[in-house]
Amino acid sequence: MKRPLLLITGLLYCLFFSIALAGQTDSTAQQEATEVTADEPALISPTLDLVTVQKSDNTIDLKASLKAKIKGTLTFLHSLKIKFYLVTDSAENELGTAITDRNGNAVLNVKAEQVVTNKVGQLYFKAIAAGNKSMEGAEGEVTIKRAILTLTPVKEDSLLSVQVKLVDVGSGTETPVPEITLGIFVKRLFNPLKVGEGATDENGEATIEIPNSLPGDAKGNITLIARLEENDTYGNLEASAIEKWGVPVSDKPEEQPRALWSSHPPLWMLITFAILMVAVWGHYIVIVYELFRLRKEQPVLPGNATNS
Amino acid sequence: MELNSYQQQAFNHQRPFLEKFGKWNWLLTFFFIAWIIAGLYALYLQIAYGHGVTGMRDNVVWGLFIVNFIFFIGLSYAGAIIAGILHLLKLPLGKPIVRLAQMMTIISIVVGPIFILLCVGRFDRLHHLFIYPRIQSPMTWDVMAVLTFFVGAVLFLYIALIKDLAVYRDAGLKGPKWRQWLYKTLSIGYRGGASQKRHLIISQNLLAIIMIPLSIIVASILSWIFGMTLRPGWHSTIFGPYFVLGSLYSGTGVLIVAMWYYRKSHKLENYITDQIFRYMGYAMMVLAAGYGYFTFSEYFTAWFGSEKWDSELIHKLFSPGEYGWWTLFANLAGIILPITIVAIPATRKTNWITAAALIMVIAMWVKRYLIIVPTLETTLLPMQDTRTEYVKYSATWPEWLLTGAGLASFFLFFLLMSKFVTVVPVSGLEETNHKHVHESMPVKKEDIQPA
Numbered sequence: 001m002k003r004p005l006l007l008i009t010g011l012l013y014c015l016f017f018s019i020a021l022a023g024q025t026d027s028t029a030q031q032e033a034t035e036v037t038a039d040e041p042a043l044i045s046p047t048l049d050l051v052t053v054q055k056s057d058n059t060i061d062l063k064a065s066l067k068a069k070i071k072g073t074l075t076f077l078h079s080l081k082i083k084f085y086l087v088t089d090s091a092e093n094e095l096g097t098a099i100t101d102r103n104g105n106a107v108l109n110v111k112a113e114q115v116v117t118n119k120v121g122q123l124y125f126k127a128i129a130a131g132n133k134s135m136e137g138a139e140g141e142v143t144i145k146r147a148i149l150t151l152t153p154v155k156e157d158s159l160l161s162v163q164v165k166l167v168d169v170g171s172g173t174e175t176p177v178p179e180i181t182l183g184i185f186v187k188r189l190f191n192p193l194k195v196g197e198g199a200t201d202e203n204g205e206a207t208i209e210i211p212n213s214l215p216g217d218a219k220g221n222i223t224l225i226a227r228l229e230e231n232d233t234y235g236n237l238e239a240s241a242i243e244k245w246g247v248p249v250s251d252k253p254e255e256q257p258r259a260l261w262s263s264h265p266p267l268w269m270l271i272t273f274a275i276l277m278v279a280v281w282g283h284y285i286v287i288v289y290e291l292f293r294l295r296k297e298q299p300v301l302p303g304n305a306t307n308s
Numbered sequence: 309m310e311l312n313s314y315q316q317q318a319f320n321h322q323r324p325f326l327e328k329f330g331k332w333n334w335l336l337t338f339f340f341i342a343w344i345i346a347g348l349y350a351l352y353l354q355i356a357y358g359h360g361v362t363g364m365r366d367n368v369v370w371g372l373f374i375v376n377f378i379f380f381i382g383l384s385y386a387g388a389i390i391a392g393i394l395h396l397l398k399l400p401l402g403k404p405i406v407r408l409a410q411m412m413t414i415i416s417i418v419v420g421p422i423f424i425l426l427c428v429g430r431f432d433r434l435h436h437l438f439i440y441p442r443i444q445s446p447m448t449w450d451v452m453a454v455l456t457f458f459v460g461a462v463l464f465l466y467i468a469l470i471k472d473l474a475v476y477r478d479a480g481l482k483g484p485k486w487r488q489w490l491y492k493t494l495s496i497g498y499r500g501g502a503s504q505k506r507h508l509i510i511s512q513n514l515l516a517i518i519m520i521p522l523s524i525i526v527a528s529i530l531s532w533i534f535g536m537t538l539r540p541g542w543h544s545t546i547f548g549p550y551f552v553l554g555s556l557y558s559g560t561g562v563l564i565v566a567m568w569y570y571r572k573s574h575k576l577e578n579y580i581t582d583q584i585f586r587y588m589g590y591a592m593m594v595l596a597a598g599y600g601y602f603t604f605s606e607y608f609t610a611w612f613g614s615e616k617w618d619s620e621l622i623h624k625l626f627s628p629g630e631y632g633w634w635t636l637f638a639n640l641a642g643i644i645l646p647i648t649i650v651a652i653p654a655t656r657k658t659n660w661i662t663a664a665a666l667i668m669v670i671a672m673w674v675k676r677y678l679i680i681v682p683t684l685e686t687t688l689l690p691m692q693d694t695r696t697e698y699v700k701y702s703a704t705w706p707e708w709l710l711t712g713a714g715l716a717s718f719f720l721f722f723l724l725m726s727k728f729v730t731v732v733p734v735s736g737l738e739e740t741n742h743k744h745v746h747e748s749m750p751v752k753k754e755d756i757q758p759a
Contacts, residue, residue, distance in 0.1 A: 265443040273443055273452075276525070280456055283518045287463055287511045294470075294507035295496040 043136055044068045046077055050127045050140035051230075056150060056239035058112040062095070064127040064140060066104045076104030080129055084108045087124040087141075088116050095125075121145060121170035144235040145170040147177065151226040151239040160212050160245055164226045166204045166237070176204025180228060184208045187223035187240075216246020310500055311475060315737050318579060319475060322730040325574055327482045329727060340720035347713020350706035351426070359429055361706050367691060368684040368701035372711050373423040375676045379558070380420030380718070381454070381530060382551070385523040386559020387413030388461060391468075392520040395512060401587060404579040404732045408566050410465045412559065415721040417461050419714055421454055426710060446532045453526035460519055466494070467511050471735035474498040487728075527552040534679070540617035541610070541683040550602045557595040558672040561646075564588050564665035566722070568658065570731045579732045582658050589661040593650040596668070600643040621686045631682055634674055642671030 046068035053061040062084050066077045077100060084095040095114060098106035106127075115123055124143045131137035145168060152163040164182050168175040180200045185192035195214070198206035216222045221242050228237040256262035311319060353361050364371050391409040394402030428434060441448045473495035481488070498504055531551035534542040544550070564585065571580040607625075610618040624630045649655045649664035681701050691699065 260444050263442075269443060273449075277452070277456070280460070280518060280522055283514055284459060284463060287467070287514055290507045290511040290514075291467070291496065294498065294504050294511075297497070297501060297504045297507070 044070060044077075044134060045136050046129065046138045048082070048127055048129050048138035048140035050125060050142045052123075052125060052142055052144050052235040054144070054147060054149070054235065054237045056148065058148070060110045060112075060115065060123075062108045062110060062125055062127065064098070064100075064106045064108075064129075066100050066106070066129055066138065068135070076100075076102065077129075077135070078102045078104060080106075080135075082106040082108075083128045083130075084110075085126040085128070086110075086115055087118075087126055089118050092126070117146065117170060121172075142235060145233050147228075147234045147237055148174075149182070149226055149228060149237040149239045151224060151241050153224060153241055153243045153245070154207070155243075155245070158212060159209070161207050161209045162224055162226065162241075164198075164200070164206050164208065164239070166200050166228065168234075176200070176202065177234075178202045178204060180204075180231070182206055182208070183227045183229065184210060185225040185227060186210075186214055187225060192225055210245075212245065214246045215249045216244070218248055218251050220244050220246045220248040222246035311734065315734050318732060318737050319479070319730065319734040321576075321578075322574060322732065322734070323479070323481070326476065326727065326730065333723060333727065336723055337720065340716040340723070343716035344713045344720070347710045347716070350709040350713070353706050354426070354710075355431075361704060363697070363702045363704045363707060364427075365698050365701075366693070367687050367698055368681060370427065370680050370684060371701050372677075372703045372707045373426045375673065375680055376711055376714055377420050377423040377427075378530065378551075378676045378680075379673050380416045380423070380714070382416075382527065382555030383559045383562050384413050384416035384420060384457070384461065385527040385552075385555045386557075387411075387416065387563070388457070388464065388519045388523040389556055390559065390563065391464065392516040392523070395468075395516040396520075401581075401584050403736045404576070405563065405567055405584060405588075406468070406736065407729070407731060407733045408570065409563055410461075410468055411722060411725050412562060412566065413461045414465045415718055415725070417454070417458050418721065419718050421458075422717075423710075423714060446529065446536050449529045450526075450533055453529045457522060457526045460515065460522055464515050464519055467508065467515060468733070468736075469729060470495060470498050470508060471500070472729060472733055474500070475734050476729075523555075524552050527555045534683075539683050539688070540615075540621040540686050541679065544606060546602060546605065550599075550606065553595065553598050553602060554672065554675070557592070557599050558669055560588065560592050560595055561665040561669040561672065564592065564662055565669065568662040570726065574726075574731055576732055579737070585658040585661050586656060589646075589650040589656060589664075592646050592661070592665060592668070596643050596646045600639075600647075603639065603643065617686055617688060621682060624682045624686065625678060631678060634678060638671045638675040638678055640671075641667045642675055645671075 046066055049065045051063050051065075053063065055061065064082045064084070066080060066082065068075055068077055080100045081097055082100060083097050086093045086095055095110055096108050098108045100106045117123055122143050122145055124141070126139065126141045129138045147166060147168050147170070150165045152165075154161045154163055162184055164184075166177045166180055166182065168177050178200055181197055182200065183194055184196040184198075185194050195210050196208045198208040200206045210224070214222055221244055223240055223242050224245075225238060225240045228234060230236060256264055258264045258266050260266065350361075362371060362373075387409045391406050391413060394406045394409065425431075425434075437448070437451050441451075473491050477488070477491040477495045481491075498508070528548035528551065531547040535544055535547035537543060567580050567585065567588070571577060607622065611622045625635045626632050646664045646668045649660050685700060
């Protein structure tokens with residue numbers, strides 16, 4: 001009589017067991033395949049890129065970026081020391097050190113008094129990452145001319161614009177730099193947003209309009225940034241100013257409407273849910289109450305009939 | 309607690325099964341426990357090494373576990389609907405099988421949700437479901453629905469058991485003292501007095517009335533986990549009734565198999581009669597026709613619309629190189645076979661109906677797989693990583709081991725419950741049923757001509 005269950009369960013488990021075994025074989029094969037491809041290169045060969053950003057406060061940011069290709073994937077090398085140098089005609093002066101962050105970047109801010117131009121009026125910077133037992137050393141260099149970029153916000157009625165001026169100061173005197181395209185950006189949460197661009201005239205000046213509907217902070221402030229990017233002679237230059245030209249946007253979260261997507265559910269949904277739960281659990285409560293009443297009832301019949 | 313002669317006879321017949329566990333049952337118990345232990349080992353691997361040991365990946369995020377969850381939870385809803393209907397309609401022929409339906413309800417609602425827990429990657433955040441529920445999410449609805457249903461299922465079984473528990477209490481069954489104490493405590497002093505009967509009937513009726521719509525709602529909510537998402541094969545307005553019908557259908561199949569097994573093992577031919585099997589067969593046939601209609605409607609609408617993603621899914625489901633053979637099996641064995649077996653008078657027999665039901669249940673499990681996996685393999689966005697294991701789902705041995713453990717738990721609970729309560733409710737059997745059975749008993753099989 002008990003054979004049927006044995007047959008059913010036996011068949012089912014034979015089926016499961018055979019599939020399980022097959023699955024195990026597949027899994028083992030995959031594991032072996034992974035182990036074969038798990039070889040690592042003996043020594044990492046990183047590359048070090050060095051760029052400069054000349055700022056309007058007369059300081060220079062030296063930005064080094066350290067990365068390497070590991071197992072075919074570009075990887076940023078973090079927590080490594082980078083040494084920065086200024087190379088003059090006569091010596092190689094160490095400016096300072098910085099540690100690379102999780103994106104492989106290390107930044108050193110250099111004051112104006114720390115830098116000396118060479119005999120052709122240029123600044124020659126060098127960055128070095130020392131090697132270790134798992135990585136080769138890397139070196140990056142950049143040569144720039146000194147220049148100053150200024151930004152002046154101009155408001156005429158409802159028209160907003162910025163005047164930018166680019167002058168070469170490498171030779172000791174201020175010489176306007178013509179026919180250079182500059183970009184105007186507005187600081188946002190992550191990267192700055194480009195809102196306009198213009199080329200400098202013979203006086204090294206350009207006037208660039210900007211929109212008047214940009215969202216600002218709670219007071220309507222926006223940060224305007226003028227940039228010269230990746231110029232062969234001057235590298236990167238940057239100047240900024242804060243103006244109350246934006247549309248004030250509160251940083252406090254607005255109260256969300258009742259909707260499917262918000263944190264407040266639609267009212268009908270709440271009501272339906274509540275009605276259903278109250279209806280069902282209400283029944284349960286009544287039923288349990290009835291059971292309690294049943295228990296309290298005095299026995300009316302002797303319990304003697306079932307013994308056999 | 310008094311019984312009439314027929315009820316007494318039914319109790320006397322089943323009494324030995326309550327009093328003796330037997331070598332065979334011990335063997336089965338150890339067998340099931342061994343599978344559960346093997347499953348626990350797979351669970352250990354999953355916790356220790358993460359979900360990487362399963363075949364689930366970024367695209368196919370659900371696999372065997374969710375298939376099993378839907379399967380078992382569907383059985384539970386079906387059991388509650390069947391038991392509720394049988395109770396409310398007071399069908400004499402339904403009395404002997406109502407206990408099995410209720411056992412299926414409670415066991416499935418315990419086993420099913422375990423598979424959902426196996427899908428959870430962060431057990432430590434499980435309580436967030438209750439601390440930060442999002443009432444707009446079908447997941448939240450499902451958690452609430454399953455919990456509410458679980459409480460209802462426990463109450464439903466318990467209330468239906470009270471009369472019988474009083475019988476066991478008064479019968480002085482052989483066995484350990486704790487068992488006697490449990491019968492005494494759980495029967496809450498029921499003696500069959502008029503007032504006690506009234507309280508019990510009120511409770512039973514209320515619960516039967518609430519359990520039917522509740523089962524339909526919770527089965528629909530389960531379907532909405534899929535139906536509310538904009539995925540090919542899932543985003544369908546008929547998914548709610550489709551799931552309800554599918555649950556009821558597979559539940560009917562499991563109930564028929566359980567009836568057949570206990571009829572054989574407990575020698576219950578006088579109670580679980582051939583006539584009951586035929587009626588259950590008719591129910592299975594009607595449900596098969598309904599399920600077939602829904603299935604055809606689903607596939608036909610998607611195919612005719614020729615929408616890009618739907619077409620891709622339909623192609624997968626019907627291509628012999630992909631899921632074509634499984635689709636054929638699910639529809640032939642899951643729909644055509646039961647209809648054919650029951651429709652032909654020559655095969656409208658207990659064993660044939662049971663065999664069709666068993667094959668149909670397996671086919672319905674495959675159907676659940678076909679609902680889940682091919683859709684997840686049909687990604688709406690272009691895939692970034694096209695490694696085979698990311699594109700195609702293939703269940704791993706820990707997943708199969710845990711599936712086997714779930715099935716073993718299901719059988720084990722059935723075995724243990726049938727040793728604690730009688731499979732055919734003793735106090736529920738009516739005199740009309742008694743007469744009917746006794747009248748029909750002398751009639752031999754050979755005397756019944758096919759219609």
